[in-house]
Amino acid sequence: MYGFNTVSLDQKGRLAIPAKYRASFIQKNETQIVITKDPQYPSLKIYPKSQWLEISSKLESLQGLDPIVRNLQWTILGNASVTEFDPNGRMLVLIPSELRKYAELINEKQISLIGMGNKFEIWNVSNWEMRQTGGSLATEILDVVLPESIKSMSF
Amino acid sequence: MYGFNTVSLDQKGRLAIPAKYRASFIQKNETQIVITKDPQYPSLKIYPKSQWLEISSKLESLQGLDPIVRNLQWTILGNASVTEFDPNGRMLVLIPSELRKYAELINEKQISLIGMGNKFEIWNVSNWEMRQTGGSLATEILDVVLPESIKSMSF
DNA sequence: AGTTGAGTTGGTTTATAAGCCGGATTCTGT
DNA sequence: ACAGAATCCGGCTTATAAACCAACTCAACT
Numbered sequence: 082m083y084g085f086n087t088v089s090l091d092q093k094g095r096l097a098i099p100a101k102y103r104a105s106f107i108q109k110n111e112t113q114i115v116i117t118k119d120p121q122y123p124s125l126k127i128y129p130k131s132q133w134l135e136i137s138s139k140l141e142s143l144q145g146l147d148p149i150v151r152n153l154q155w156t157i158l159g160n161a162s163v164t165e166f167d168p169n170g171r172m173l174v175l176i177p178s179e180l181r182k183y184a185e186l187i188n189e190k191q192i193s194l195i196g197m198g199n200k201f202e203i204w205n206v207s208n209w210e211m212r213q214t215g216g217s218l219a220t221e222i223l224d225v226v227l228p229e230s231i232k233s234m235s236f
Numbered sequence: 237m238y239g240f241n242t243v244s245l246d247q248k249g250r251l252a253i254p255a256k257y258r259a260s261f262i263q264k265n266e267t268q269i270v271i272t273k274d275p276q277y278p279s280l281k282i283y284p285k286s287q288w289l290e291i292s293s294k295l296e297s298l299q300g301l302d303p304i305v306r307n308l309q310w311t312i313l314g315n316a317s318v319t320e321f322d323p324n325g326r327m328l329v330l331i332p333s334e335l336r337k338y339a340e341l342i343n344e345k346q347i348s349l350i351g352m353g354n355k356f357e358i359w360n361v362s363n364w365e366m367r368q369t370g371g372s373l374a375t376e377i378l379d380v381v382l383p384e385s386i387k388s389m390s391f
Numbered sequence: 392a393g394t395t396g397a398g399t400t401g402g403t404t405t406a407t408a409a410g411c412c413g414g415a416t417t418c419t420g421t
Numbered sequence: 422a423c424a425g426a427a428t429c430c431g432g433c434t435t436a437t438a439a440a441c442c443a444a445c446t447c448a449a450c451t
Contacts, residue, residue, distance in 0.1 A: 083270070083292070083316035085334065089409060093429065100407060121301065175429075195314040198296045202314075212310065227301055235300035246399065248439095255397060322441070326398090330439075 083196045087206065090192060094181065096203075098172040102196060106166060116174060116203075117161040118183055119236075120153050123208060125176070125184045126236070127201035133161070136236060147228050157236065176203075241349045242361065249336060251358075253327040257351060262325075271329060271358075272316040273338055275308055275391065277373065278363060280331070280339045282356035288316070291391060298385055305386065312391065331358075 082105045090096055098106075098114075106114075106129060113130040128136065140157060143150045160183075164174050181187055185205040193209040195202045204212070237260045245251055253261075253269075261269070261284060268285040283291065292313060298305045315338075319329045336342055340360040348364040350357045363373055 083272075083313050083318070084332075085314050091409070092411085095430090097408070121303075121306070173430080195310065196316075197309060197313045198292055231301065233299055235297060244399085247401090250399095252398060324442080328440095 082198055082201075085196070086194045087191050088194045089190055090176075090186075094176060094178075096174045096176060096192065096194075098174065099194070102194075102201070103172060106172075112166045114164050114166060114172075114174070115161050116164065116176065116180065117158075118156050118180060119202065120156045122212075123183060123185050123205070125180055125203040127174075127203065128199070130163075132199050137161070139234060143230055147230070149228055150231065153231065237353055237356075238351045240351070242346050243349045244346050245331075245341070245344065249331055249333070251329045251331060251347065251349075253329065254349070257356070258321075258325075258327060261321075261327075268318055268320045269327070269329070270316050270318050271331065271335065272313075273311050273335060274357065275311045277367075278338060278340050278360070280335055280358040281391070282329075282358065283354070285318075287354050292316070294389060302383060302385075304383055308386065 082102055086099050088096060088099060106112075109129065109131075111129040111131065115128045115130060115133040117126055117128075119126050137158060140154055143154070160177075160180060162177050162180070164172070166172050176186065184203060185208060186192060186203075189205060191206050193204040193206050195204065195209070237257060241254055243251060243254060261267075264284065264286075266284040266286065270283045270285060270288040271280055272283075274281050295309055295312060298309070300306060300309070315332075315335060317332050317335070319327065321327050331341070339358060340363060341347060341358075344360060346361050348359040348361050350359065350364070359367070366373060
């Protein structure tokens with residue numbers, strides 16, 4: 082579940098999880114994945130269900146009065162979408178249009194899929210290249226001083 | 237697993253791990269290796285699987301909202317690729333083209349393979365010589381102040 | 392010099408991904 | 422409520438890329 086792939090979306094905007102990643106899902110008996118927004122950059126995150134449960138419950142338990150925390154909760158929890166995994170065939174993920182907009186994937190045929198161990202990231206190809214080469218993006222969404230309660234968290 | 241070798245890449249970009257190193261893998265029952273980017277210099281790192289598991293799990297657990305941490309995670313985790321011994325006991329590593337570009341190995345027939353004990357490094361031959369003689373490279377990638385959480389880590 | 396093991400190479404096979412198409416379902420507007 | 426359109430979903434086919442395998446070359450050691 083590491084490494085980077087350029088994957089194409091079909092005409093209908095569906096994303097097929099590459100086989101080498103699928104294997105690791107099957108191995109861990111994961112049958113569902115969750116896709117949601119990344120709070121910091123115009124990109125998406127894909128979690129296996131079990132990982133998602135950890136993260137979402139941590140997030141939910143934070144005190145909801147801090148505006149930054151609420152923003153995080155809205156962004157991450159409010160945009161999550163679950164997809165079933167078919168162990169026999171391939172796994173086709175239909176990315177909700179709101180998320181596609183967010184990650185600047187409208188009309189894109191190719192996307193970058195990056196395996197980060199316990200999660201994946203989905204990027205617009207040129208945004209990802211820009212990131213890799215140290216360039217700066219037009220949009221960096223969450224650019225604030227984080228409260229202590231969040232600093233230690235990893236999403 | 238120490239010492240320096242000049243090794244050739246074949247037309248398909250495959251790298252054959254020299255026998256003397258292979259032996260030490262077999263001795264330790266390592267059947268898989270992981271190749272990824274070095275975050276600091278235009279070079280690649282090869283870890284035996286067990287070593288990789290340590291490093292990657294440490295990296296994944298760091299606070300994921302810090303931009304520098306995310307950069308490190310992207311570079312190291314997002315570019316990792318696993319190879320295992322083939323049935324003949326040979327190990328041909330296909331270096332992904334993105335990594336070849338990164339380490340300036342496009343169109344290079346020869347590379348420098350440096351054994352560092354628990355890992356290997358792969359360098360463009362002339363870059364490595366430059367380093368050895370104290371010269372400076374055109375590209376030094378990670379040029380930032382590291383947060384305390386990372387300073388103590390070794391990759 | 393002959394033998395053995397390592398390195399290198401290229402062709403073959405297999406696995407995978409991407410395009411294509413038809414059918415089903417939902418949505419919308421009248 | 423109905424018709425048309427748009428969206429969604431699954432299977433099939435083709436093209437591509439990676440894994441496999443086997444033969445050849447080179448070098449070292451006896």
